Amino acid sequence: MTVHLYGVMWxxxxxxxxxxxxEEAPVGSLREGGLAALFTEHERPPELDMAxxxxxxxxxxxxxxxxxxLPARLNAMVEGEPALRGLLEARxxxxxxxxxxVEGKVEVVVHAExxxxxxxxxxxxxxxxxxxGPAAYLVRRSALEAFLAAAARMDHPGHRLxxxxxxxxxxxxxxxxxxxxxxxxxx
Amino acid sequence: xxxQWNGGGEGIGAVALADLLDRVIDRGVVLSGxxxxxxxxxxxxxxxxxxxxxxxxxxxxxxx
Numbered sequence: 001m002t003v004h005l006y007g008v009m010w011x012x013x014x015x016x017x018x019x020x021x022x023e024e025a026p027v028g029s030l031r032e033g034g035l036a037a038l039f040t041e042h043e044r045p046p047e048l049d050m051a052x053x054x055x056x057x058x059x060x061x062x063x064x065x066x067x068x069x070l071p072a073r074l075n076a077m078v079e080g081e082p083a084l085r086g087l088l089e090a091r092x093x094x095x096x097x098x099x100x101x102v103e104g105k106v107e108v109v110v111h112a113e114x115x116x117x118x119x120x121x122x123x124x125x126x127x128x129x130x131x132x133g134p135a136a137y138l139v140r141r142s143a144l145e146a147f148l149a150a151a152a153r154m155d156h157p158g159h160r161l162x163x164x165x166x167x168x169x170x171x172x173x174x175x176x177x178x179x180x181x182x183x184x185x186x187x
Numbered sequence: 188x189x190x191q192w193n194g195g196g197e198g199i200g201a202v203a204l205a206d207l208l209d210r211v212i213d214r215g216v217v218l219s220g221x222x223x224x225x226x227x228x229x230x231x232x233x234x235x236x237x238x239x240x241x242x243x244x245x246x247x248x249x250x251x
Contacts, residue, residue, distance in 0.1 A: 053211045060211075061193065074211050109206045133209060148190060162189045164203040170210035 002045045003084050005076040005180070006038040006059045007069045007168070008095050014038070015067070019058045022046040027059055030081060032088040035095055038063055039084060048074055064168035068103045070095060071168040072180040098174050106166035108139050108147060113160040121150045121161075129171035136171040 004022050011031040018027040018038070025040035038059065046052060053074055060071045078084050088095070105126060110117045111134045122128060124147045125137035139147050148163065155161045173180055191200030193207070 053208055057207050057211050071210070107210070111202065134206070151190075160189075162191065162202055164191045164200070164206045165193055167193060167206070167210055 001080055002042045003078050003081060004040050004042060004046060004056075005072040005078065005084065005087075006040075006056060007063055007071045008035055008037050008088070008099070008180070009063060009067060009069045010034065010099060011036040013067045015063060015065075018062050020055070021059050022052050022055050024055075030084050030088065032085055033092050035088050035092060035099075037084050037088055039081075041081075045077060060168045060170075064106075068099050069168050070098050070102065070173045070180060071170045073170070076180050094174070098172075101174060102138070102169040102172055104142070105138050105140050105169060105172075106144065107169045107171055108137050108144070108163060108165035109167070110135050110137065110151065111162040111164070114158065116159075117161075118150075118154040118159075121147065121154055124150055127172060131171060136167075138169060138172045139166075141166075 004025075006021065006027065011029075011034050014029045014031075014036045021027045021040035023040070023042060023046050025042060027038055027040055029036040029038055056074050060069060063069045064071070078087060107129075108125075110121065117135045122135075122137065124143050125139045127138040129136035129138075137147075144166065151161050151163050189202075191203035193203055
């Protein structure tokens with residue numbers, strides 16, 4: 001059985017109800033050492049298409065609403081539940097550290113027409129992702145309003161800004177990141 | 188300023204959809220063909236570019 005992973009969160013915060021996952025499979029949670037991994041089981045590796053990407057995103061979104069979640073990427077699959085348990089055990093310390101880091105924070109993306117996000121906006125974030133592409137910021141939920149207001153103030157002709165979010169902190173999974181993109185690990 | 192707020196997937200803006208895919212799809216994932224077709228259907232150059240860049244990046248990593 002292929003196990004598709006959506007994310008890792010504190011076991012006591014797993015929501016009672018989550019939307020269905022890939023191939024409409026019900027999302028389960030596997031608990032180990034105070035952590036929980038959200039997953040679906042599939043007889044064979046699910047096809048990774050547009051629908052799968054959106055279903056994955058919906059599950060992570062729902063789990064991350066007002067809770068800390070380390071989002072997994074679409075290729076995070078392991079072979080069987082024992083392998084998933086092994087992942088939680090092996091990477092537990094990194095998962096706990098990363099969960100504490102993203103507690104109460106969301107990811108916000110700023111598209112700047114001229115490619116430069118004004119420092120006044122960046123100053124309201126906790127961190128900026130290092131990946132290529134539009135600038136992704138980790139922002140405290142309590143600072144979101146101020147962040148958006150700053151973006152609105154700095155939005156001028158020739159320096160247009162477009163903001164998307166709030167996203168679960170996909171770009172801010174630190175030491176645990178490698179584990180959350182694990183591809184078809186076997187037990 | 189435009190804000191495309193993520194309201195849970197329904198009626199999501201085109202740029203927000205691109206950003207969602209950018210986050211969910213890690214480098215190294217090879218998506219099936221209908222992704223590009225679907226995206227072409229909503230005329231999203233940015234997203235197509237990002238997906239192509241991700242794919243090319245993965246290919247380069249694999250080749251080196």
